[in-house]
Amino acid sequence: MVQKELAVEASRxxxxxxxxxxxxxxxKEQIEKTSIFDIIRMMPKGGILHLHDSSIAPLDWVIKNLTYLPNLYTKKREGSVPREFQFSQTPLSAEEGWENVAHLRAIEKEYTCNDASIQICNKSFEEILMSELSLVTPDxxxxxxxxxxxxNKFGDYFSTISGLRNSLETAEMYLLKALEDLYDDGVQYAELRDGDLFDANGTDITDDYMRLVDRVVNEFQMTHPDFLGIKFILTGSRAFSEQRMQQQVDRIIERTKKFPDLVKGxxxxxxxxxxxxxxxxLDELIRNDTSDLPFFFHAGETAxxxxADMNLVDAVLLNASRIGHGFAALKHPKVMETIREQGIVIEVQPLSNQVLGFVNDMRNxxxxxFIANNDRICISSDDFALWGALPLSHDFYMAFxxxxxxxxDLRLLKQLAINSIKFSTMTQAEKIDAMHKWQWRWTVFIDEVITKYHLL
Amino acid sequence: MVQKELAVEASRxxxxxxxxxxxxxxxKEQIEKTSIFDIIRMMPKGGILHLHDSSIAPLDWVIKNLTYLPNLYTKKREGSVPREFQFSQTPLSAEEGWENVAHLRAIEKEYTCNDASIQICNKSFEEILMSELSLVTPDxxxxxxxxxxxxNKFGDYFSTISGLRNSLETAEMYLLKALEDLYDDGVQYAELRDGDLFDANGTDITDDYMRLVDRVVNEFQMTHPDFLGIKFILTGSRAFSEQRMQQQVDRIIERTKKFPDLVKGxxxxxxxxxxxxxxxxLDELIRNDTSDLPFFFHAGETAxxxxADMNLVDAVLLNASRIGHGFAALKHPKVMETIREQGIVIEVQPLSNQVLGFVNDMRNxxxxxFIANNDRICISSDDFALWGALPLSHDFYMAFxxxxxxxxDLRLLKQLAINSIKFSTMTQAEKIDAMHKWQWRWTVFIDEVITKYHLL
Structure with a gap:
């Protein structure tokens, strides 16, 4: 492993x-050809502690599956969001700009295909969708x-995807695909941010969604007994009014009581x-009934x-257990000192920070x-689907x-995997079980690497 | 000033x-249109403590002046260095590939110009030279x-320029242009790295060059009495063999004795x-006679x-007074601690680091x-001519x-100017005089800004 690292290092x-x-x-393609990436792919990475639940399935899967479901309508929009989607049993108003997606595809076929196969004909519609949703660009x-x-483009995605997974049926398909991909990528556990689900009529179906997640994960564990589960850190938006944030805090406190094993902060x-x-x-966050609500703040996700880096000060003062991103923490020596003293964990998301423009060269x-200083961090992937990454392998590659x-060497990767269990919201008993299940896969992984790379 | 800063900040x-x-x-062009840059241009910035003496005059000046001198020959080279120059009273061998530059220009005129003016005809030759020398590129x-x-391209420049300023005559022209530009840019003092001069035959004319610099600076101070002077930190190359480094240390010790006011380390x-x-x-650096030789090491100029960052450890152990770049210091908590405890100064070169690929977004x-932590730093510009920057204004803009x-606000800029005097190799008496001369210009500067921007 060290040898391989040194081999790539020759690029110096x-x-x-x-x-x-x-x-x-x-x-990306060059990375995927390296043996280091191959080994990281194989590695059991523990969990992902910072992941938003509407960007965890690959966009090509979304397009090839969710947009092929019947009764789907789409509307192009003025302004920044390129289009919205809505499922409806009854046709939506063409006057308001709604078009049936299946019809759109058929029309496009007539326009551009004549005798060519549907697959090729549809390609351009799918390409358009992909370019609207994905942040990937060659330059x-x-x-x-x-x-x-x-x-702005990042924000648009969430508006568009919400019309595709706002029913229990599509949310289940979406979640199941995500579970499979997480597991395939060596991820045994995830803590999902957001978590709210409203249906097409705006009705809050979050409770049903929580029950669905519980059921789907249980079923998944039947066939994947070393999968450790999913938990939620329910989330409000910084775009909310104070009043709406107040209501959100109420809702979340209620749900931590209703789903104590699932909703963690x-x-x-x-x-x-x-x-x-x-x-x-502040008034909405510091209340008598929030004293038991664990805080996990996005803070200092800024260059x-x-x-915005002042959020770091407040996150620390409000006793956040973990800080999402914390990108700017080093610029505040006092904050960094407190983070270290109080053992606050920083959720580091290498690719997210790069794609969203906070850093270019990962070495900076x-x-x-943080790593040089032995700080408490974990590596997560935030919204990997938007930049075409695997759930954790590409971020682990960048971290490594x-x-x-x-x-x-391998000890860094191993420590990061252990951190993801140690710093999770699992209970002590769950963590012990999790460490056993991870340790078992780690032993298998080491054997597999030794065999595959003839290291003995 | 603060208001202006906030105005630009709106880009957030x-x-x-x-x-x-x-x-x-x-x-670059957008920066130059801002009022903040305009004010930084006007500002007396103290000195530049890290500057290489063969990249301190603008490349267009070099091309328009040095390459128009008579008896200049040029030879295109295989490999990386695109061409070399040599002055010679007797024609250099055409068989070895040498061409007379004036003749080259005349031929080009015949080929491409017919009746057009010489200026236009020569343009393409000058453009070629510029593209060979300059690191500037639109993408x-x-x-x-x-x-x-x-x-590699950076290294090529030094090979090419050396043929153009390797006589006392051209070195004087080059230095004088540099002094004028430094002074115009509000720089009153510079410490030059390198400092060796060998003529076209390879004869060491450094002693003569030192005397020349002393004379030229004295003459310059006649007409610019608040210019504080030039000092040298003579330099060996990391490409040297141990033996050659041994000789270089000998030469430099000899010159610190011969020119104690001019050669400082x-x-x-x-x-x-x-x-x-x-x-x-190490053997060449730690000797009985090096105990009085002040060390100023380039160290940690690496991502x-x-x-290479291990150089930081050695620079600290060898009691360097200042560290050039120190880009990687934060990745070594123990080294950083020692730098802080011992008050070692880090010579920060924002644009050099960006152009040479160590950092993209300056905010990273x-x-x-270092600034957030109140560390001892100074801002220098390394080799500003190669990236078309002014001697210090563009680097100060990036720092600010x-x-x-x-x-x-302005206090940061003022502190950086003060640092450049405080952390220089000037004697205590020289520093007191320097602070007076800088302070006087600072007062004038504040008055000028107030008048120009109607701040009263």
Whole structure:
């Protein structure tokens, strides 16, 4: 393993670009050809502690499955969001711009295909959908000249996907695909942010969704007994009014009581540089009945100073157990000191930070300093589906090759996997069981690597 | 001033790229249009403590002046260095590929011009020279896909320029142009790395060059009495053999004795990731007669860990007064602690680090953490001529807008100017005089800004 790392390291002396120093979109295929990536793919990585539940299935799967379901309508929109989707038993108004997706595909077939196969005909519609949903582009530096350009597109995705997975039926299909992919990628556990589900009429079906998740995960565990489960950190948006955040806190407290094994805390998300800071909601967050509500704040997901990074101060003051991103923490020596003293865990998301414009060369990611300093971190993947990554392998590759030192070896990867269990919201008993199940897979993994790479 | 900073800061909320977050080559013109840059241009910035003496005059000046001198020959070369120059009273061998530059220009005129003016005819030859010498390109991310690509071109420059300023006559022209530009840019003092001069026959004319610099600076001070002077930190290359480094240390010790007011210490340079580490030369550096030789090491100019960054450990152990770049220092908590305890100064070179591929978005430059932590730093510009920057204004802009916090104001700029005097190799008496001369210009500057921007 160390030998392989050193082999790739030779790029230091050549003019070959070092993969972990370049933008993911430009080197993904090259990364996937390396033996280090192959080994990381095989590795049992523990859990993902920071993942948003509407971006966990691959976009090509979404397009090939959810958009082929019957009774789906789509409407192109003015403004930034390119299109919305809605399932409806009764046809939606053509006057309001709604078009039946199946009909759209048939028309396109007539227009462009004549005798060619449907698959080829549909390609261009699917390509359009893909380009609308995915953040991938061959020239990211020139396509996304500022953070806001990509954040706007990022936000659009969530508006579009919500019409495709806002029923228990499609949410179940979506979740099941995600579970399969997580498991295939060596991920045994996930903590999902967001978690709310509203149907097409705006009715809150989150309770039903929680029960569904519980059932689907249980069924999945029947066939995958070493899968450890899913938990939720329910989330409000920084775009909420104070009143709406108040209601959200109420709802989440209620759900932590109703689903104590499943719902583990509260977070708030959305582009920190643009929307309200944590302090805007202080009255809503500090109440008698929030004293038992564990906080997990997105904070310091910013390259700026003296702005959104002030969320770090509030996250620490509000006793957050973990901080999402914490990208700016090093710029605040006092905050960093407190994070270290209080053992607060930073959820590091290498690819998310790169794709969303916070860092280019991974070796300059602040987490390279966290790792050098033995800080408490875990590696997550935030919204991997949007940038065409696997659930955790690409982020682990970047952590291993970009954030860790050149001399960090398998022990770094192992520690990161252990961290993901140790710093999770699982109970002590669950963690002991989880460590056993992970340890067993780790032993198998080591054997497999030794065999495959003839290391003995 | 603060208001202006906040005005530019509005880019946080728009899709306009934040200038200090983009590559200098792509935003230089926009930066130059801002009032913040205008004010930084006017500002007396103290001194530059890290500057290489063969890259301190603008390349267009070099081409328009040095390459128009008579008896200049040029030869295109195989391999990486595109061409070399040599002045010679007797014609150089055409069989060996030498061509007279004036003749080349005349031929080109015949070929391409007919009746057009010489200026236009020569343009293409000058454009070729510029593209060979300059690192500037409109699409740096795609042009320079790895650090080594740009470092090779960077190295080629020094080979090419050496043929143009290797006589006392051309070195004087070059130096005088540099002094004028430094002074115009509000720079009152410079410490030059390298300093060796060998003529076309390979004869060491460094002593003569030192005397020349002394005379030229004295003459310059007649007409610019608040110019504080030039000092040298003579430098060996990391590409040297141990034996050659031994000789270089001998030469430099000799010159510190011969020119005690001018030659202030020893450094070693060249691409750290590729050439020898400091430790390779330990025997040559630790000798009885080096105990009085002040060390100023380039160290940690790397995005890697556990490689060239080990130079940081040696620089600290060898009691370097200042460290050139120190880009990787934060990845070594113990080294950083020692740097802080011992008050070692880090020479930060924002644009150099960006152009040479160590950092993209300035807000991720490790020096943003140094500034947040009140570490002892100075801002220099390394080899500004190669990337078409002014001697210090563009680097100060990047430091102010990219490295400092959004709320850092004029006091940051003032502190950086003060640091450049305080941390220089000037004697105590010289520093007192320097502070007076800088303070006087600072007062004038504040008055000028108030008048120009109607701040009263």
């Amino acid at each position: 002396l050549t003019t070959e670009p070092y993969l972990a120093s370049r933008h993911f979109f430009q080197v 990211p530096y020139n396509t996304y000249k500022s953070e806001n350009v990509i954040w 509260f977070d708030m998300d959305a582009h920190e540089d643009v929307y309200h800071k944590i302090r805007f909601y 700026w100073t003296q702005g 990611h602040p987490a390279s300093h 090759m970009g954030l860790g030192s050149s001399k960090d | 909320l728009t899709t306009e790229p934040y200038l200090a977050s983009r590559h200098f080559f792509q935003v 740096p991310y795609n042009t320079y896909k790895s650090e080594n690509v740009i470092w 020893f450094d070693m340079d060249a691409h750290e990731d590729v050439y020898h580490k400091i430790r390779f030369y 890697w860990t556990q490689g 430059h490790p020096a943003s953490h 807008m990219g490295l400092g916090s959004s709320k850092d």
